[in-house]
Amino acid sequence: MMKRSENLDIYETITTRKSVREFQAKDVPEEVVARLLEAGRMAPSASNRQEWRFVVVRDLQERKALGEAACGQTFVSQAPVVIACCAETDDHRMACKQLCYPIDVAIAIDHITLCATAEGLGTCWIGAFDEDQVKQILGIPPEIHVVELLPVGYPADPSPAEKHRLPLARIVKYERWK
Amino acid sequence: MMKRSENLDIYETITTRKSVREFQAKDVPEEVVARLLEAGRMAPSASNRQEWRFVVVRDLQERKALGEAACGQTFVSQAPVVIACCAETDDHRMACKQLCYPIDVAIAIDHITLCATAEGLGTCWIGAFDEDQVKQILGIPPEIHVVELLPVGYPADPSPAEKHRLPLARIVKYERWK
Numbered sequence: 001m002m003k004r005s006e007n008l009d010i011y012e013t014i015t016t017r018k019s020v021r022e023f024q025a026k027d028v029p030e031e032v033v034a035r036l037l038e039a040g041r042m043a044p045s046a047s048n049r050q051e052w053r054f055v056v057v058r059d060l061q062e063r064k065a066l067g068e069a070a071c072g073q074t075f076v077s078q079a080p081v082v083i084a085c086c087a088e089t090d091d092h093r094m095a096c097k098q099l100c101y102p103i104d105v106a107i108a109i110d111h112i113t114l115c116a117t118a119e120g121l122g123t124c125w126i127g128a129f130d131e132d133q134v135k136q137i138l139g140i141p142p143e144i145h146v147v148e149l150l151p152v153g154y155p156a157d158p159s160p161a162e163k164h165r166l167p168l169a170r171i172v173k174y175e176r177w178k
Numbered sequence: 179m180m181k182r183s184e185n186l187d188i189y190e191t192i193t194t195r196k197s198v199r200e201f202q203a204k205d206v207p208e209e210v211v212a213r214l215l216e217a218g219r220m221a222p223s224a225s226n227r228q229e230w231r232f233v234v235v236r237d238l239q240e241r242k243a244l245g246e247a248a249c250g251q252t253f254v255s256q257a258p259v260v261i262a263c264c265a266e267t268d269d270h271r272m273a274c275k276q277l278c279y280p281i282d283v284a285i286a287i288d289h290i291t292l293c294a295t296a297e298g299l300g301t302c303w304i305g306a307f308d309e310d311q312v313k314q315i316l317g318i319p320p321e322i323h324v325v326e327l328l329p330v331g332y333p334a335d336p337s338p339a340e341k342h343r344l345p346l347a348r349i350v351k352y353e354r355w356k
Binding site for chain 2: 009010011013014015017019034035037038039041042043044046048050052053054055056057058059062071086094095097098099100102103105106107109110111113114115117118125127128129130131138139140141144147148163164165166168171172173174175176177178
């Protein structure tokens with residue numbers, strides 16, 4: 001995988017990443033997008049099923065339509081690149097009866113968002129959208145699931161956001177739940 | 179967030195990460211586990227709902243029981259730390275009708291696995307387990323979902339694994355699916 005010259009520690013990357021909803025008009029070079037997708041491709045998946053699929057959208061009309069499909073989140077169309085993150089799956093479930101594909105696609109997307117941060121790019125996980133509408137816009141077959149939309153672009157405001165999170169003591173237990 | 183002195187680029191981290199199923203007897207220091215959990219805590223989630231919960235297990239008897247609950251993947255108990263990754267959720271769904279919690283817990287776990295790699299640790303996403311059995315072992319209430327088990331330890335074989343992945347052309351489409 002090609003690497004960016006400027007090193008960003010993984011912890012730093014995680015701390016720096018924020019949800020970006022306003023983008024510069026500046027385009028994202030093709031080779032940068034390729035690096036992000038390659039990072040997604042490296043993700044682990046249940047039984048290495050690799051159910052993730054990505055539709056990379058740059059066309060302005062398509063992006064506008066996606067913005068409208070994203071439940072009023074029209075900022076989506078402002079990003080020069082929108083990746084529709086999908087799953088081509090037989091709806092395989094794990095022993096715990098859980099569907100594999102939402103988790104596996106999420107891992108790939110997380111890789112993409114973290115690498116985007118290291119590239120100086122901003123992203124935003126968009127889970128609120130009309131799936132049928134997105135499928136119609138992008139010609140995605142009925143049997144494919146659209147898991148997230150991911151706008152990718154240079155953030156208008158590059159400053160790190162403050163994260164509001166529950167304290168560790170609220171989310172971590174030791175040895176037993178109770 | 180405390181940082182590890184040795185810098186590992188995010189791309190490098192993603193390429194280096196592998197599923198580890200054999201661990202050294204060496205323990206994982208508490209402060210390292212704390213850094214991993216902190217990285218999980220920094221994850222984004224739908225509407226910042228932060229539904230992820232973690233039960234950190236070091237007790238050998240509990241680990242053995244978890245290994246047995248993991249559908250024969252007894253290597254799970256070999257790791258000095260096993261994290262039961264759960265969701266405390268009202269089963270909120272996005273506009274696309276998708277459940278939020280599997281994706282949001284997966285993002286947090288991905289942060290943990292990548293930081294573990296940077297710390298020289300190995301992990302393995304375990305989605306195959308008997309959820310009722312895991313809940314019984316760890317005293318997890320019925321309304322909580324167990325999403326993954328995550329063994330964490332120093333890998334017996336620290337060499338990077340070769341990843342077998344579909345080519346980019348198979349998983350990426352441009353502008354439209356078809």
